[in-house]
Amino acid sequence: MLVILTILSAALLTAANYYPDLYFLSWIGFFPFLYFIFILNKNELNYKRAFLAGWNLGFWILIFSSNFLYHSIEIYTEASFFLIIFILILLFSLLAFVYAVFFMIYFYFQQKLFAGNQFNPFLFAIVWTVMEVVRYYLFYFFPLANLAYTQVEFLSFIQLAEIGGIWILTFIMVLVNALIFKLIFYRQAKNAFVIVLIFLFIFIFANYRAEIVSENTGQFLADQNFKIGIITSRIDQNRKWNLSQLEQNLNLTLDAASNLVGAELIIAPETNITFDFHANQKYREKFLNKIAAEFKKPVQIGSLAGRDSISGRFNSSFLISPAGKIISRYDKNLLLYFGERFPFEDTLNKYIPYNFSSLNAGQQQHIFKYKNFKWKTVICSEILYPDYVKDGSKNVDFIVNQTNEAWFKESRLLKNLMWQAAVLRAVENRTVVVKTGNYSHNGIIYPLGNYEKTISGQNYHLLNLNQASRKAFKKPFFSDIIN
Incomplete structure (x- = not known):
């Protein structure tokens, strides 16, 4: 019983x-x-x-x-x-x-x-x-x-x-x-x-x-016709990192220039660039040159990337200017256990055929800035930590969450939990949260917790943030329960 x-x-x-x-x-x-x-x-x-x-x-x-x-x-x-x-x-x-x-x-x-x-x-x-x-x-x-x-x-x-x-x-x-x-x-x-x-x-x-x-929320955004473009994808984890998939991943990002006209900022999912964006100079320069030739606004991408004089790689987010220059970079601080960090790594590799390799953790948070707006980026599972997201959120105009949820296939539970966390982070901080990912729920969440999800099956979406700051809380007394 x-x-x-x-x-x-x-x-x-x-x-x-x-x-x-x-x-x-x-x-x-x-x-x-x-x-x-x-x-x-x-x-x-x-x-x-x-x-x-x-x-x-x-x-x-x-x-x-x-x-x-x-x-x-x-x-x-x-x-x-x-x-x-x-x-x-x-x-x-x-x-x-x-x-x-x-x-x-x-x-x-x-x-x-x-x-x-x-x-x-x-x-x-x-x-x-x-x-x-x-x-x-x-x-x-x-x-x-x-x-x-x-x-x-x-x-x-x-x-x-x-x-x-x-x-x-x-x-x-x-x-x-x-x-x-x-x-x-x-x-x-x-x-x-x-x-x-x-x-x-x-x-x-x-x-x-x-x-x-x-x-009162988002006065900066309310005074401007501010639009963010997001790239979403549905790329199976088993083929995402294949060499044959690399060019398709790059083209998905580069094609945003023509598909997201009018965006002040374009944001791609976590690790959408499937080569080391720091170490692989050949591919990096090729990609940056195409950005400079085709883009008129900055683009934010994700990559597992190294750093000079440091062994190993980081889960990183890069902001690239329309001129094809790297403006800034954020390395994920809170790594996911048994996803990005593996305790007892040597023992696991001894008994399990998969070659486990932990990523490096970033040591500080970072605020992205471009012209007169700024935002905080949290990568994937970091959205699950209220205290981490809240730190410094008063000094930004919005929060970005880049994810790759393909590790969990089509799990309704995981996708809902990640979205639910983003909704509560928006309310806790009274700021807009923009979420974009691979195999995930994507869209914009307003400071009151109401939201607009993107249409599944499309890769490019234009989000109007100035509407977000004035988004009305439409539900009256008791309508939450009645409905």
Whole structure:
């Protein structure tokens, strides 16, 4: 019964990661689990049971939130299906111990603070949120499975991310879950009053901030007819780095000159240039000469590139002027574990046929500038780190996220999670986020969290940023729930 109800809870809590319009399920997702623990087994609950229950819930939340890792491991290792499943079960089992410790801590305080060992919604929400913060910083390499990301279609609610990020969203979601649970199963009417107050606060704050943000956000962009062109692609990871694909990758970028006329800036996906843009002088000069001949505006490209006097390569983003000169460069700082950085690399290479090779991490953030506008670039998984994206974001006009999500094939989950993260980064920083990638959701996200995705199947898209700064928050009170 524990396993069945726990799986049901985990599925409800994470359903919106697969189908974003199901975000409301996350607000009742704890019900089956809480019912089993605090109703069916109230008198039998002890530290051992609390530990096992917490571990069980965490394990299934992690599975439903991160199963896309199967595809990247398969590509990297060429391991068998059963070996990859074993690796993932082991990984999720270890990470789930944080949830197990959380439930033990909650059970301890519940016993000490409340007469009759009564379930308390506020304590439950506080301890869960603290657990999420601890989990985020303790396992910084794994910034996944936070419930706040399920709420990107609940525009009124996510406005609160401006003042408390994903943590305040997490706290309120868990608190409302617990309050409704206690209202139904403990028949405490006062909880209904608290729930109503919470939602009134959500909608009032959303509409209040919408007025101010619509008027004040992006004054620089609002005064100009500023357009960004993005290049998107659907190139399978298994052939992307083939020599036969190299010229096609280059032409996809170069053809943007004629397909994105009117753009003030053109941005390509992560590693769209599949040669070392620093070391391969022949190809680099050939490419730069064509930029100078065909482009009238700057173009931002991605490449795995080396640096002088440093062995190894970086995951880099280059800004190139219309004259074919490299203006600036950013090297990705936060590398993806088991994607760009491999612990125990020598041991892995000894036992697994794939030749693992870690990239170098950049040492500082970088602001791109051209004429009188500037922007911050975060490469692929860096968008999952709220604190990293926020650092310096007040000094830029917009944020760019270049990605290559082909490592995960057509994973609906991964593409949705990356897009959901970009939406929350836009709201947290009250700035426009432009996302472009390979095998990804692409488009523009406005400071209020509403967005416009590009049309799938097309490679070139023109985005009007001056509309973004004046984009109205159209949903009135309660329309998020009604719709």
